[in-house]
Amino acid sequence: MQVSYASIPTPGRTNEDCVVAGPRWVAVLDGATAPSGVDSGCAHDVPWLVRHLAAALAKNLTASDGPLPDLLADAISETCAAHAATCDLTNPSSPSATVSVLRENGTVVEHLVLADSPIVLDIGGDVVAIVDDRLDHLPGYTVDEVRRHRNAPGGFWVASTVPEAAHRALHGTHPTADVRRAAVLTDGASRYVDRFALADWRGLLDLLQRHGPAELLTRVRAAEAIETPDQRRRHRGKPHDDATAALVVW
Numbered sequence: 017m018q019v020s021y022a023s024i025p026t027p028g029r030t031n032e033d034c035v036v037a038g039p040r041w042v043a044v045l046d047g048a049t050a051p052s053g054v055d056s057g058c059a060h061d062v063p064w065l066v067r068h069l070a071a072a073l074a075k076n077l078t079a080s081d082g083p084l085p086d087l088l089a090d091a092i093s094e095t096c097a098a099h100a101a102t103c104d105l106t107n108p109s110s111p112s113a114t115v116s117v118l119r120e121n122g123t124v125v126e127h128l129v130l131a132d133s134p135i136v137l138d139i140g141g142d143v144v145a146i147v148d149d150r151l152d153h154l155p156g157y158t159v160d161e162v163r164r165h166r167n168a169p170g171g172f173w174v175a176s177t178v179p180e181a182a183h184r185a186l187h188g189t190h191p192t193a194d195v196r197r198a199a200v201l202t203d204g205a206s207r208y209v210d211r212f213a214l215a216d217w218r219g220l221l222d223l224l225q226r227h228g229p230a231e232l233l234t235r236v237r238a239a240e241a242i243e244t245p246d247q248r249r250r251h252r253g254k255p256h257d258d259a260t261a262a263l264v265v266w
Contacts, residue, residue: 017120021262022229024237026204026254032113033202033260034066036074041119042262043077045070046133046202048112048174049254051159057107060099065111069095069175077119084117084128088175088182096177105177108163112176115185116200118264125195130185131174134206136199136217139190143218148172148186157252197265199224204259208232211251212239221263229261 019042025031032047047062058065072091080087096105103110114131127135127146135146150172154165165171173184199221208214208223214235215223223232240256248255 018265019262020229021260022233023258023260024233025258026256029258030063031258032062032066033204033258034070035260035262036070036077037262038074038078040121041077041117042200042264043070043073043115043117044133044200044202044260044262045073045116045175046114046131046204046258046260048114050109050111054109054159055107056109056111057104058099058110059102060111062111062113065095065176066113068098069113069115073115073117077117081121083187084119084126085182085185085187088115088117088128088130088185089179092175092177092179092182096179108166109159110177112166112174114202115175115182118198118200120192120266121189123192124189125192125198126187126189128182128185128187130181131172132203132206134201134203136201136221137190138196138198138218138221140194140196143216143221145217146186146188152252192266195266197221197225197263200262200264202258202260203253204257205229205232205236205261207253207257207259208236208239211253212236212243214239224261224263225265229263232261233259 047066072094076087114133116133173181
């Protein structure tokens with residue numbers, strides 16, 4: 017299992033994405049940019065949450081072969097403990113992140129996808145995208161609607177202050193012998209397919225394998241630069257976003 021990756025920030029901003037990897041696993045996290053003027057109840061910013069959660073998850077993945085949801089739940093609990101004394105962890109707008117993990121665990125390749133950072137798998141020549149699209153099906157997207165449906169049944173789940181969210185992730189396995197390559201992406205990189213339609217998921221994998229993750233991100237930025245105001249109005253989401261792509265090959 018070989019991992020290569022690239023990550024770039026939104027122009028002029030701090031990168032809220034993070035990648036951690038080991039010999040048999042890779043995890044990609046994407047911090048949720050805080051809405052302007054919303055009280056998070058937390059003394060820390062989103063990058064703090066992402067870095068601490070990534071470090072806790074990396075430690076767990078290094079030390080244990082336990083199920084990915086359990087390892088993520090423990091990492092969320094550890095991160096909560098790191099700021100429970102200073103912050104209001106009951107606030108529904110507390111900093112949060114997506115988490116996607118791919119791990120080779122003996123005879124199986126295991127995936128976990130929590131929120132909108134997809135994993136794309138080439139399984140015996142068939143390309144399958146593991147996409148958690150629950151955020152796309154909320155009844156509305158006002159600040160109050162998102163707060164009400166975050167980490168709640170019937171809504172969407174993210175890594176924040178509720179360890180149970182880890183067990184609501186999309187989780188599964190495939191025989192290692194069948195998996196040829198994979199991509200782990202934040203939504204800033206997956207928009208190459210799902211926003212700009214510059215390729216399908218197979219085309220994205222081909223681009224990553226032939227030219228590397230940095231080239232994918234370069235093409236995403238180029239597509240963002242020429243998107244018209246009318247096209248932007250049709251899409252929910254920011255004109256520019258942090259973008260991270262990891263390629264895994266066997």
